[in-house]
Amino acid sequence: MKVKHDRAELLADKLELPADALGSVKLSLFGRCRLLAENHRGIVSYTDAAVVLDCGASKLNVRGDSLRIKAMSGKDILICGRIVALEFE
Amino acid sequence: MMKKLYRLLRGTARLEISGAEPEQVLNRCAENDVEFWDAVPCDEFTLRITVWASDKQRVIAHDGKNGIDISLLSENGGRVLRAAAKSRLWLLVFMAANLVLLSVSSLFLWSIEIEGTEKISDAAVLRALEECGVYYGAFWPEISSDAVKNEMAELLPEIAWITVNVRSSGAHILVRERVPKPEIFNEKTPRDIVASKSGVVRNMTVLRGRETVAEGSVVCAGDVIVSGMISSETGQAREVHSSARIIADTWYEISAQSPLYELKKCGTAASDTKISLLIGKMRINFFSDSRNEYASCDKINKLKYISLGKTFVLPVGYAIQSTTQTETRLEPIDEIETAERLKQSLRAELRDRIGDGQIVSEKFTVSKTDSVLTVTMRAQCSENIAKEQPYDRTNDRG
Numbered sequence: 001m002k003v004k005h006d007r008a009e010l011l012a013d014k015l016e017l018p019a020d021a022l023g024s025v026k027l028s029l030f031g032r033c034r035l036l037a038e039n040h041r042g043i044v045s046y047t048d049a050a051v052v053l054d055c056g057a058s059k060l061n062v063r064g065d066s067l068r069i070k071a072m073s074g075k076d077i078l079i080c081g082r083i084v085a086l087e088f089e
Numbered sequence: 090m091m092k093k094l095y096r097l098l099r100g101t102a103r104l105e106i107s108g109a110e111p112e113q114v115l116n117r118c119a120e121n122d123v124e125f126w127d128a129v130p131c132d133e134f135t136l137r138i139t140v141w142a143s144d145k146q147r148v149i150a151h152d153g154k155n156g157i158d159i160s161l162l163s164e165n166g167g168r169v170l171r172a173a174a175k176s177r178l179w180l181l182v183f184m185a186a187n188l189v190l191l192s193v194s195s196l197f198l199w200s201i202e203i204e205g206t207e208k209i210s211d212a213a214v215l216r217a218l219e220e221c222g223v224y225y226g227a228f229w230p231e232i233s234s235d236a237v238k239n240e241m242a243e244l245l246p247e248i249a250w251i252t253v254n255v256r257s258s259g260a261h262i263l264v265r266e267r268v269p270k271p272e273i274f275n276e277k278t279p280r281d282i283v284a285s286k287s288g289v290v291r292n293m294t295v296l297r298g299r300e301t302v303a304e305g306s307v308v309c310a311g312d313v314i315v316s317g318m319i320s321s322e323t324g325q326a327r328e329v330h331s332s333a334r335i336i337a338d339t340w341y342e343i344s345a346q347s348p349l350y351e352l353k354k355c356g357t358a359a360s361d362t363k364i365s366l367l368i369g370k371m372r373i374n375f376f377s378d379s380r381n382e383y384a385s386c387d388k389i390n391k392l393k394y395i396s397l398g399k400t401f402v403l404p405v406g407y408a409i410q411s412t413t414q415t416e417t418r419l420e421p422i423d424e425i426e427t428a429e430r431l432k433q434s435l436r437a438e439l440r441d442r443i444g445d446g447q448i449v450s451e452k453f454t455v456s457k458t459d460s461v462l463t464v465t466m467r468a469q470c471s472e473n474i475a476k477e478q479p480y481d482r483t484n485d486r487g
Contacts, residue, residue: 042116069128
């Protein structure tokens with residue numbers, strides 16, 4: 001999976017295309033209270049203090065307080081709450 | 090609001106997901122396009138989500154798989170609501186009839202508010218409006234604000250302009266009354282300045298005209314202070330429109346009286362309530378005798394139309410008239426309080442009389458006769474006593 005993802009990013013670089021167009025995760029942070037993650041692969045864990053998202057090659061750990069999943073579809077997820085940190089594992 | 094209503098009509102189900110990895114259910118929902126919201130983690134192994142009632146079974150289908158338990162906590166709206174409505178058919182019919190009535194009645198005027206009247210009474214404006222087609226129960230889409238404005242200008246010349254703002258079933262009438270034309274000041278007319286009040290002249294500022302008294306002189310009301318006849322270097326006298334400011338010391342003595350005993354109302358236990366039903370302009374009384382039973386009474390009228398806020402007003406309402414019998418008794422007044430009140434009114438009266446002038450000193454005396462309390466105010470004031478008067482040769486001292 002990791003190789004596949006890297007290839008996608010490499011290919012995007014070569015073709016000068018946006019990485020998210022080839023499947024890389026795209027994060028949009030609105031202030032510190034809203035995070036929109038596109039092209040995710042699902043939720044790994046979900047608590048008040050942390051939401052871990054599967055981003056394919058890596059996992060994104062969203063840490064904060066009173067975190068809530070506001071909306072979710074197969075590819076996009078909107079997380080609301082007081083976001084403290086974003087960490088890739 | 091609309092979102093809540095939509096959810097209520099479509100129906101929602103609150104589910105509790107518990108197991109080793111409850112997040113997997115969220116992933117399945119997202120993959121299968123099952124919309125969910127209010128996903129709240131209760132603890133590490135429990136989640137609660139809300140889904141559409143129609144998707145409930147698709148989520149519950151995961152119950153028991155991969156060690157996950159899904160239970161239905163509650164279901165609101167939708168099918169539950171429809172089932173409840175079936176057993177309350179008449180309630181639904183009543184609500185629907187009300188909605189229809191509301192939407193129809195909002196095309197008619199059921200409240201008229203008038204703002205901006207000072208000299209003209211609201212009743213006079215309402216009467217004139219009725220002639221223009223703006224009345225209780227009028228079909229407001231037919232009302233033309235411009236036409237009403239023109240007709241009202243003819244009917245009530247005291248009105249400078251009027252606007253009719255209709256919002257749902259309420260009309261807001263904004264009136265501006267005509268300001269009377271000021272008296273035209275003709276500077277060419279010869280005029281004297283006379284004393285409007287008796288006093289001692291302290292300061293004179295003469296802009297035009299000839300002084301006939303000196304500062305420090307005592308003048309009586311009506312005395313000419315500045316004459317409109319002035320001498321000319323060519324030897325011929327000239328008539329001018331005098332202009333001056335004459336500050337003088339004036340003295341006042343004003344009295345106010347109040348009876349030592351006054352009639353006071355005392356309520357008794359006897360009371361009567363009359364209820365009427367209002368349908369449009371029709372009034373249905375639920376009492377037979379409309380006469381007043383008591384010789385002396387307090388009457389409170391309460392009028393209420395059924396409405397949703399101020400937007401939708403139904404032409405159906407009620408009127409409650411509460412009548413309480415009262416007795417009047419002669420009781421002594423609070424003398425200190427009354428004296429203080431009289432002093433205040435005397436001060437107000439003096440201020441009215443002196444206009445821009447100042448009160449230099451004041452003294453009050455309170456006296457009491459058999460049945461009357463008298464407060465007398467003696468005050469010294471400093472004020473402008475100049476008053477214009479048509480030039481009169483007989484008044485000319487020079």
